[in-house]
Amino acid sequence: MQKFCQACGMPLEKKEDFAGGDENSNFCLHCVGEDGNVKSCEEIFEGGVQYFMSQIGDDRQLAEKITRKNMSQQPHWQGKECEILKGEIATDEEFAEVMKKLS
Ligand SMILES: [Zn+2]
Numbered sequence: 001m002q003k004f005c006q007a008c009g010m011p012l013e014k015k016e017d018f019a020g021g022d023e024n025s026n027f028c029l030h031c032v033g034e035d036g037n038v039k040s041c042e043e044i045f046e047g048g049v050q051y052f053m054s055q056i057g058d059d060r061q062l063a064e065k066i067t068r069k070n071m072s073q074q075p076h077w078q079g080k081e082c083e084i085l086k087g088e089i090a091t092d093e094e095f096a097e098v099m100k101k102l103s
Pocket residue numbers: 005006007008009010027028029030031
């Protein structure tokens with residue numbers, strides 16, 4: 001069964017995609033720090049913004065809105081207080097449009 005990182009939604013396909021190379025993990029290598037703990041909301045948010053900017057160009061405002069929508073849908077953030085996820089959020093149309101562009 002296809003697994004996805006519970007913090008950022010990245011598909012976990014190869015062993016190397018998993019945090020610590022552990023296929024039982026529910027997180028990707030980008031979302032877990034060297035101490036083995038899931039990174040902070042702010043850190044993962046910033047990583048997401050950088051990733052989407054690398055895909056869609058230098059539109060930081062759009063990248064933030066897309067990252068917010070993406071992270072808000074992930075299981076790890078449900079019920080967590082996360083200030084940075086409370087800003088402006090992408091519409092379903094904007095989100096679908098960007099998803100189409102991802103390589
Ligand atoms: Zn992740």
